[in-house]
Amino acid sequence: METKEHVPAMLEPIGQVLRRHPKVNLQLNRALAPFENSAKVLLFSCNMCGQCLLHENGYTCLMNCPKQVRNGPCGGVRMNGHCEVKPEMECIWLKAERRSRRFPGRYLFLRIHAPLDWRRKGSSAILNAVAGWPGNGKE
Amino acid sequence: MMPADPTRGRFERALRSGRPVVTCEIGSPDGADPADVRKRAKLVRDYVDAVNVPDNTGGVVHAAPLAACAILVQEGIDPILHMTCRDRNRMALQSDLLGAALLGIRNILCLTGDHMIHGDQPETKPVYDIDSVILLEVANHLTREGKYVSGREIDPPPDLFPGCAAEPFAPPYAYRPLRLKKKVEAGARFVQTQIVFNVERFAEYMGRVHDLGVDKQVPILAGVAPIRSVKAATFMRDEVPGMEVPDALVRRMAQAGDDKKKREAEGIAICVEIFEDLRKIPGIAGFHIMPINWESAVAKISREAHLQPALGSAKTSPDEGKAAVPQEPQPQAPSAPPASVPLNS
Ligand code: SF4
Numbered sequence: 001m002e003t004k005e006h007v008p009a010m011l012e013p014i015g016q017v018l019r020r021h022p023k024v025n026l027q028l029n030r031a032l033a034p035f036e037n038s039a040k041v042l043l044f045s046c047n048m049c050g051q052c053l054l055h056e057n058g059y060t061c062l063m064n065c066p067k068q069v070r071n072g073p074c075g076g077v078r079m080n081g082h083c084e085v086k087p088e089m090e091c092i093w094l095k096a097e098r099r100s101r102r103f104p105g106r107y108l109f110l111r112i113h114a115p116l117d118w119r120r121k122g123s124s125a126i127l128n129a130v131a132g133w134p135g136n137g138k139e
Numbered sequence: 140m141m142p143a144d145p146t147r148g149r150f151e152r153a154l155r156s157g158r159p160v161v162t163c164e165i166g167s168p169d170g171a172d173p174a175d176v177r178k179r180a181k182l183v184r185d186y187v188d189a190v191n192v193p194d195n196t197g198g199v200v201h202a203a204p205l206a207a208c209a210i211l212v213q214e215g216i217d218p219i220l221h222m223t224c225r226d227r228n229r230m231a232l233q234s235d236l237l238g239a240a241l242l243g244i245r246n247i248l249c250l251t252g253d254h255m256i257h258g259d260q261p262e263t264k265p266v267y268d269i270d271s272v273i274l275l276e277v278a279n280h281l282t283r284e285g286k287y288v289s290g291r292e293i294d295p296p297p298d299l300f301p302g303c304a305a306e307p308f309a310p311p312y313a314y315r316p317l318r319l320k321k322k323v324e325a326g327a328r329f330v331q332t333q334i335v336f337n338v339e340r341f342a343e344y345m346g347r348v349h350d351l352g353v354d355k356q357v358p359i360l361a362g363v364a365p366i367r368s369v370k371a372a373t374f375m376r377d378e379v380p381g382m383e384v385p386d387a388l389v390r391r392m393a394q395a396g397d398d399k400k401k402r403e404a405e406g407i408a409i410c411v412e413i414f415e416d417l418r419k420i421p422g423i424a425g426f427h428i429m430p431i432n433w434e435s436a437v438a439k440i441s442r443e444a445h446l447q448p449a450l451g452s453a454k455t456s457p458d459e460g461k462a463a464v465p466q467e468p469q470p471q472a473p474s475a476p477p478a479s480v481p482l483n484s
Binding site for chain 1: 225229251252253254256257265267268269270271272273276304306309310311314317318321324325333380381383
């Protein structure tokens, strides 16, 4: 289950506002999402799923996986470590597994991740986390 | 609830019996003749405890495995239905899981699925809404909680027996056993591995799996396949991701020459040798034969590798299993998967 362990407790009041007022949430999202997402696209080839796991996997966007597995890697990784679908790309899970060792969030990498909530696609992952995703918007 | 059907649960019973279990795979037909499925089933039924039907392997379309499995049930065989996340979103998957239960199919091999890029219709839209780990959780959720993922009741709940695949031969080697553990935590009750050609690598993997204690939690069936020709061997080595065929094997197949009889005999000999090697590795609960459209080889392999005959999938005698299955307490019994499922919505 996704938890809010990485969200500071002092943001909880904001989370409450976001949950109670979907309209505020929407407006804020419209204002913030483009900045957050374009920064993440530039830095981490983010795919804007709105349910960010970057902090767990060494700042590697796993949604670059053509199968978009949240609990990978799939069984098709080539012997040279490249992706079964895109031979020119290193399997993103290999990269994440390697890089996650350098960051404290690694232990989260080892747990089972819930599937994507497609309603969150394109929205601001930070706001979603503060609002307490994945139940964002519904109490 | 369910009508008493001797086929139902035969696979699970075999796994609990403690003797080496044998399963095998038959291809789903490219044709609308049910006799095709029956013909393939007939070739293998006396040598195995359960029969797998793959779900459009390699991204190439065949008849729906659900239908083929339903025919196997009619034939008195306990089928293992492959279910991939490639073509169906979570709604369709739940619907198919329940549909399988309606048809008397309870063993589900949960897979992420080969990408269509390698198939004959690479322009298809991939789905991959969830992955194999989540599919395991979903299958478990339906069974244990008697509810859909949404929380809506299912009455009566299906009695599914989900399993998973293991891939020891693809990087990252160090992470693979951990991922298998994840799958077991998600509720896999049995494991079938990728085809083993590189026994050393497999032994190493099983060592790690053993250290994690996974082989005690679930029975692991090692994948074995006969090679039919050099062409098949090189194809598997070069074209099939996640499969490792040592060059020595390819050379051996090349030496066997072009004569059909000779090369097939050599292929089966290699396969039997791999069986011998696998028997020395601790933690293996049985074997999964993948003849890849060469179903007639299963009988030969079974004889030459001295596999114990199955519980008698064909003859559904009333005293089935009584003689063959010692009712001793089973330390390798599949562990109870977690009841709660971390699924949102
Ligand atoms: S090889 Fe890696 S990146 Fe490619 S589909 Fe599989 S898990 Fe995803």
